[in-house]
Amino acid sequence: MKTVLITGSSSGIGLGIAIEFAKTKQFNIIFNGLEANGPEIAEQVARDYGIGTMFSNANMLKPEELRKMVSDGIAKFGKIDVLVNNAGIQHVSAVEDFPEEKWDAIIAINLTSAFHLTKAVWKGMKERKFGRIINIASAHGLVASEFKSAYVASKHGIVGFTKTIALEGAPFNITANAICPGYVKTPLVEKQIKDQAKTHGIPENEVISKIMLYKQAVKDFVTVELLGQTAVFMASESASTLTGTALPIDGGWNAQ
Ligand code: NAD
Numbered sequence: 001m002k003t004v005l006i007t008g009s010s011s012g013i014g015l016g017i018a019i020e021f022a023k024t025k026q027f028n029i030i031f032n033g034l035e036a037n038g039p040e041i042a043e044q045v046a047r048d049y050g051i052g053t054m055f056s057n058a059n060m061l062k063p064e065e066l067r068k069m070v071s072d073g074i075a076k077f078g079k080i081d082v083l084v085n086n087a088g089i090q091h092v093s094a095v096e097d098f099p100e101e102k103w104d105a106i107i108a109i110n111l112t113s114a115f116h117l118t119k120a121v122w123k124g125m126k127e128r129k130f131g132r133i134i135n136i137a138s139a140h141g142l143v144a145s146e147f148k149s150a151y152v153a154s155k156h157g158i159v160g161f162t163k164t165i166a167l168e169g170a171p172f173n174i175t176a177n178a179i180c181p182g183y184v185k186t187p188l189v190e191k192q193i194k195d196q197a198k199t200h201g202i203p204e205n206e207v208i209s210k211i212m213l214y215k216q217a218v219k220d221f222v223t224v225e226l227l228g229q230t231a232v233f234m235a236s237e238s239a240s241t242l243t244g245t246a247l248p249i250d251g252g253w254n255a256q
Helices: 012-024 038-049 063-077 100-128 149-172 187-200 204-215 224-235
Strands: 002-006 027-032 053-056 082-085 131-136 174-181 246-249
Touching (some): 002 063, 012 224, 027 038, 027 063, 053 063, 100 131, 131 224
Parallel strands (some): 027 053, 082 131, 174 246
């Protein structure tokens, strides 16, 4: 059995990724997130798929809690083979009004937490000559949209971090890749739909068709299943030369 640690996996994309790892029955899963029902989610997945799971509510803003999550995971499962840095937040505002504390939180949660966790799992991966780091960036890791300065900066940052650790990990069979999704219908996006409907004074279905999916050639939300299956593929033994990439899964947004 291998072990995968997935941050922000008690909701949305992280949970979808966890389910795809669970389906393979080849991974124990360390769940993480701020949702109060995180422990129940982890227990349910263990029962449904007959695998080992644990839950940690480590806060991405607190490096010491991240290090403890890693050491607790290693104490329970012996090692961490795959790290999926997925936890993230968003805030939409013009730069002149952008709250400074929101900027700091977005950079810390979306970018700096990935550094702390990568650092914490690195030594073991290097010793065992196997490691897979998968960073959930965004289409906004490759292109910008207005009013998302901190988010776009954090996601471009994580793409750069991914490339750097891909180079450092290459001699040790540690790969690092970023997945860059377009819009996925999760609680993070549901909130944006509501906020934008209010800001623009238009119905929510128009926010989806006229604003959100405007840049995607495929006028559908990206599914968590596709993102999860991609992460499982990137984590496989055979994907050892797939490294340093930032893969858009964005319905053709970045093709334009
Ligand atoms: P979500 O809100 O459903 O889930 C986010 C998860 O991160 C939750 O489990 C939450 O508890 C956790 N989290 C947030 N702040 C945290 C903190 N301080 N400490 C610990 N955990 C924390 O959102 P989602 O849409 O599933 O987003 C997951 C990732 O995918 C994010 O990095 C996001 O930027 C990225 N992404 C989302 C979309 C989309 O359209 N939904 C598109 C591209 C990229």
